[in-house]
Amino acid sequence: MKILIRTTLLLLLLTLNNRLQAQTEIPAYTLADTLRGSLNPERTWWDVQRYELYIKPDYKDKSIVGSNTIAYKVVKANTGSTKMQIDLQEPLIIDSVLYNGSSKLKFEHTGSVWYVHVPAQKLAAQNNVAIFYHGKVHQAKRAPWDGGFIFTTDSLSRPWMTVACQGLGASVWYPNKDHQSDEPNLGASLTMTVPDSLTAIANGRLVFKKANKDGTTTYKYNVVNPISNYCIIPYIGKYVNFKETYAGEKGPLDVNYWVLDYNYAKAKTYMPDQVHKMMKSMEHWFGPYPFYEDGYQLIDASHTGMEHQSAVSYGNRYKFGYMGRDMSGDGWGLKWDFIIIHESGHEWFGNNITTNDLADMWVHEGFTNYSETLFVDYTFGNQAGNEYNFGIRKGIKNDKPIIPSYGVNAQGSGDMYPKGGNMLHSIRHGLNNDELFRSILRGLNKNFYHQTVTTKQVEDYISRVAKYPYAKVFDQYLRTTQIPTLEYYLKDGKAFYRYTDCVKGFNLPLSLTKAGVKTVKILPTNNWQQVNLSSGQDSLFTKTAIEFMYYLQVKNVK
Numbered sequence: 312m313k314i315l316i317r318t319t320l321l322l323l324l325l326t327l328n329n330r331l332q333a334q335t336e337i338p339a340y341t342l343a344d345t346l347r348g349s350l351n352p353e354r355t356w357w358d359v360q361r362y363e364l365y366i367k368p369d370y371k372d373k374s375i376v377g378s379n380t381i382a383y384k385v386v387k388a389n390t391g392s393t394k395m396q397i398d399l400q401e402p403l404i405i406d407s408v409l410y411n412g413s414s415k416l417k418f419e420h421t422g423s424v425w426y427v428h429v430p431a432q433k434l435a436a437q438n439n440v441a442i443f444y445h446g447k448v449h450q451a452k453r454a455p456w457d458g459g460f461i462f463t464t465d466s467l468s469r470p471w472m473t474v475a476c477q478g479l480g481a482s483v484w485y486p487n488k489d490h491q492s493d494e495p496n497l498g499a500s501l502t503m504t505v506p507d508s509l510t511a512i513a514n515g516r517l518v519f520k521k522a523n524k525d526g527t528t529t530y531k532y533n534v535v536n537p538i539s540n541y542c543i544i545p546y547i548g549k550y551v552n553f554k555e556t557y558a559g560e561k562g563p564l565d566v567n568y569w570v571l572d573y574n575y576a577k578a579k580t581y582m583p584d585q586v587h588k589m590m591k592s593m594e595h596w597f598g599p600y601p602f603y604e605d606g607y608q609l610i611d612a613s614h615t616g617m618e619h620q621s622a623v624s625y626g627n628r629y630k631f632g633y634m635g636r637d638m639s640g641d642g643w644g645l646k647w648d649f650i651i652i653h654e655s656g657h658e659w660f661g662n663n664i665t666t667n668d669l670a671d672m673w674v675h676e677g678f679t680n681y682s683e684t685l686f687v688d689y690t691f692g693n694q695a696g697n698e699y700n701f702g703i704r705k706g707i708k709n710d711k712p713i714i715p716s717y718g719v720n721a722q723g724s725g726d727m728y729p730k731g732g733n734m735l736h737s738i739r740h741g742l743n744n745d746e747l748f749r750s751i752l753r754g755l756n757k758n759f760y761h762q763t764v765t766t767k768q769v770e771d772y773i774s775r776v777a778k779y780p781y782a783k784v785f786d787q788y789l790r791t792t793q794i795p796t797l798e799y800y801l802k803d804g805k806a807f808y809r810y811t812d813c814v815k816g817f818n819l820p821l822s823l824t825k826a827g828v829k830t831v832k833i834l835p836t837n838n839w840q841q842v843n844l845s846s847g848q849d850s851l852f853t854k855t856a857i858e859f860m861y862y863l864q865v866k867n868v869k
Contacts, residue, residue, distance in 0.1 A: 340719040346396070346424045347480065347489060348669065348720030353396035353426065356387035359488055360437065362499035366485065366545065367527075368448075370470045370506075373462050375403075375448050379486050380441040382497070388434035395440070397425040398482035398489035403446040405486060411438055423482060442486045449483050451475060454614035455624075460484050463613045465571050470509060471548040475617050475624070478669070478722055481540035492667035492763050494537040498605075502531040503545050510550040512569050514543055514622040515605040534605045534621060537761050539665055542620040546610050551575050555583060557590060557607075561599040564590075565606035574611060574629070581629050582609055585651040592689040593656060593682065598753040601663035601760065609651065616650035618657030618679075625650055639702025643687050643695050656682030664759045664769075670717045671766040673789060677713075677731020678752075684732060700736045701859050703729045709792040714766065733862040734788040740860045742777060743822035743830065751776050783816040788862070795819070796864040797835060799852055801844075806831070806852050809839045812864070821861060823851035 359381060366377035399405055400423040408416040408427050418427045427440060451459035451474075458479030465471045474484055482489040501513040507528040515534035522528050534543075550569045557564040566586065570578040586609060594600060600607065605621040612624035615634070627634060627650035637644035660678035680703070688696025706729040713730060715721040724730075739748045751773055758772065766789070774781045787795055795813035799806060810817050815837060823831045828847045833840070854865040 340716065340721070343422055343424070344719040344721070346421075347398065349718040350490065350492065351396065353394045354488060354490060354493075356385065356389060356393065356432065357383040357395060357488075358386050359383055359493045359495045361495045361497040362487065362540075362543070363502075364485055364499065364543065365502040365504075367504040368460075368462075368472055368545075368547070370462055370472060373448065373450060373460075374446060375460070375484065376445045377485060378441060378443045380439055381487065382437065382439040382495075385432040385434055385436045385438070389432045391431055392428055393432065395427040395429050396488070397427055397440075397442060397486050398423060398480065399425055399442075399444060399486040400449060400480070400483045403444055403448060403484070403486075406443045406445060408443070409441040412441065416440065425486070444486055451614075455617050458483060461613055465548060465573075465613075467549075467573065469549050470506070471571075471613055472505075473546050473548075473612055473614075473624070474544050475612075475614055477541045477617065480720075481543065485543075487540050489540055491539060491665055491669060494539055494665065494763060496537055498534040498536055499538055499543055500531060500533040501543055501545060502529060503547065504529045505547050508549075509547050510569075512546040512550060512608070512610060512622065514538065514608075514620055516565075534602075536602050536605055536620075538620050539662065542618070542622075542662060544617075544619045544622060544624070546612065546622070546624075548611075550611070553579060557587065559590060559600055559603070560594045561603050564600060564603055567606060567608040569608060569610040571611050577629055578611075581648075582625075582651070585648045586655070588647070588690055589652050589655050589686065592652075592686045593659060595689060596682070596685045596749055596752050597659040598756045601658055601756065607655075607658075609655075616654045618654045618661050620658065620662040623651075623654045623658075625654070627651070637702075638683075638706070639699045640705065641698045641702040643691065643699040644702070646691065647686065649683070652686050653679060653683055656686075659756050663756055663761060665763045667763045667765055668717050669720050669722055670715050671764075672722055673713045673727040673731045674764065674766060674769050676727040677735060680728040680732035681735045684736060697736075697859065700733060704733055704862065707733070707862075709794065712791060713789045730788060730862070734784070737819060737861045737863075738773070738777075738781065738784065741820035741822055743824065743832065747777065779820065780818070783814055784819045787814050787817050787819075794862070794864050796866055797821070797857065797861075798866050798868045800868050801849055801852060805841050805843055806833075806849070807839055807841045808833060808835050810835045810837055813837070819861070819863075821857070823848075823857065825851055825856070 361382040363380040366375050368375045410416050448460040451461050455475035458476045461473050463471050476483050480489045503511040504527050505511045511530040513532035515532050518531040518533050520530050549572050551572045554567045557566050568582050602621045608622045612626040615626045617624040632645045633649040656679040661675035666674050684696050684700040687699040707726050711724045713723040713727045715723040770785045796811045799808040821833050857865045
């Protein structure tokens, strides 16, 4: 028996040690990770102003020929020849680089990082490099999750092409400065030459369509707003269009729907219904749609969907839920189209407010996950929103922290979606003031309008406007895998409470509410505290009620 006990204890210790190692191990990052994810001297001396991108994809050969003219501003002067880091992933090849439309520049590369030698650069000067390239292009195997160029067919076996490249990076299909911190200040254009039997669409507005009289047609689209590299996307297929003008918070908004021809009949009523409900909710909570100048487009895609700015990908098969499934398990997720609501929510968090480093992607995904709860709340009522948010909590794994290492193009745990959303829901309930909470969400989109940010800027803004120090709350949910525990007991007309299993200083405020009972607001810390209870308030201290409203574990420690 003693041997059995010792063996069991040893196995338990080994299991605990393995779990701790899994939580604390830092992945082995490569030089390529650092070159892609860091702001090194070859990147920081120049600031992208605009991309003028041209491509001609070859559907049969699975290759592309193209160019990208990058207009940039010099932010750090250099009196001698200097290097400019351009990212273009293998197996694509740069053929030549022209400086200011005339002189050819030398270049070399290490893997997917290309170094272009440019002449002396004067501070504040504005120059451009035109980069010509070609080759076989990396193809996505499981878009949008792995990323790459997509050569596929529609259900009638006709060619269909697009791209999904978040995380993997836009350099998988065109040359650019592939770092989220540097969006082209003056927008971008995408010109596409495609077979004349197909239609090409991209972000923003159509500039021209030109028949080339050689079996091809050229389309040019343009955006005037700053845009993330991974959001610039071509859509090429047997598309048809219908449009409308939506009466939004900032005035008339041009809305275009691009669908495969055989989807036209069902899309004509289905898409506008969902888009109108989405716009009403998002503009209510987050403020005006951020890209009125470029319009809003919803476009059939061969994958599930992506948040491509002003050109949202849609592949949810015209079904409510996520491919017909309820992500929450409580029924509310089957009353609306998950992809239209979620991916459009990214227009505010992800596209309007973009993180400098991929490590802070919770700002994109946590807030957009929470936009689903806010949509359900706005459309179906407060209780429905609470039930939806509680339901998606089952997707939290607590496998690793949400925020990983910086400067190496690393993404944190997928918990950034449901855990990020539940963290925001917990903060909202603690405030117990929806007007203040709404002003925070709208204020974020106004104060960081068309900007790239850090998580610290977002965290500090919330604390400042809420007039409460939430730093340790963010540390808890974003930087650890612990689920905080609220311990409590009731005695002599008082409630005693404290937080355990949490970072030192964890201080999430709790507002305990119930119809017909006076609200109790408490500020638990790591030390025992107490509050006097009036009639009926003891009923507010229940495990089920508190856990329903807050992402905590609750224990009555009688």
